[in-house]
Amino acid sequence: MNAQVWMGILLPFLGTSLGAAMVFVLKDSISDGLQRTLTGFAAGVMVAASFWSLLQPALEGAAHMGKLSFIPAAAGFLVGIGFLLLLDNVTPHMHMDEQSEGPRSSLKRTTKLILAVTLHNIPEGMAVGVVYAGWVAGETGVSRAAAFALALGIALQNFPEGAIVSMPLRAEGMAKGRTFWYGVLSGIVEPIAALITIAAASAVVSILPYLLAFAAGAMFYVVVEELIPEMSEGKHSNVGTVAFALGFVLMMVLDVALG
Numbered sequence: 001m002n003a004q005v006w007m008g009i010l011l012p013f014l015g016t017s018l019g020a021a022m023v024f025v026l027k028d029s030i031s032d033g034l035q036r037t038l039t040g041f042a043a044g045v046m047v048a049a050s051f052w053s054l055l056q057p058a059l060e061g062a063a064h065m066g067k068l069s070f071i072p073a074a075a076g077f078l079v080g081i082g083f084l085l086l087l088d089n090v091t092p093h094m095h096m097d098e099q100s101e102g103p104r105s106s107l108k109r110t111t112k113l114i115l116a117v118t119l120h121n122i123p124e125g126m127a128v129g130v131v132y133a134g135w136v137a138g139e140t141g142v143s144r145a146a147a148f149a150l151a152l153g154i155a156l157q158n159f160p161e162g163a164i165v166s167m168p169l170r171a172e173g174m175a176k177g178r179t180f181w182y183g184v185l186s187g188i189v190e191p192i193a194a195l196i197t198i199a200a201a202s203a204v205v206s207i208l209p210y211l212l213a214f215a216a217g218a219m220f221y222v223v224v225e226e227l228i229p230e231m232s233e234g235k236h237s238n239v240g241t242v243a244f245a246l247g248f249v250l251m252m253v254l255d256v257a258l259g
Contacts, residue, residue, distance in 0.1 A: 009190075016159070036237060037240065042158075042161055044247025045157040053127070057142045061134070077213045077217035078217060114186050119222075120222050126194070126218065165182060231244065
């Protein structure tokens, strides 16, 4: 792989790490309003990236199928939803501890939070990997600029996500350095997932449209199942909606301008 691919793979991880570093800058807790804003922004970025960077290239890559060109996008999207549904059944939700009371240990809360964010990062890493695989293969209509736009968009989305991991852990009394490393480690799965996806995609170039749509479905599942409910909680939830719109427009601009 060339340097441009490595940069694209590592860029989202850098976004998570910088977000986790906010524990050294912000106060010891993150307000509900700010968390809804960050979550809404992340959701908007992911929805826009799913369409312009994943589903649209999947449809273009299957254009030779004529009126049946929707099949790879539809099938891959639904399989991606199903894959995340399966993972969701074996990995705790981020909100499980927020709704529970009783003698649950701080370690258990920490573990569930990190597992939940890691679950979010898997489809994002896969998305970056499959888009760069499509660009390298040169058979899906994915340009280098479009692949970079997706990686940059996910990095922007990962910045608030890194803060959402580290700040609640700090509020529980954990040391700043430790919370930072937990936030960083929650994002390490992204470059790993990207590398695995690139390795697999390069061996099966003919099904890249299916893989692009698979990544889109997985990302959509995260948005609908986790991010949208979180950004809509509590009073004045419209701040999450506004942040969603801003995130969506920013990612759309990046993809169109750079693509």
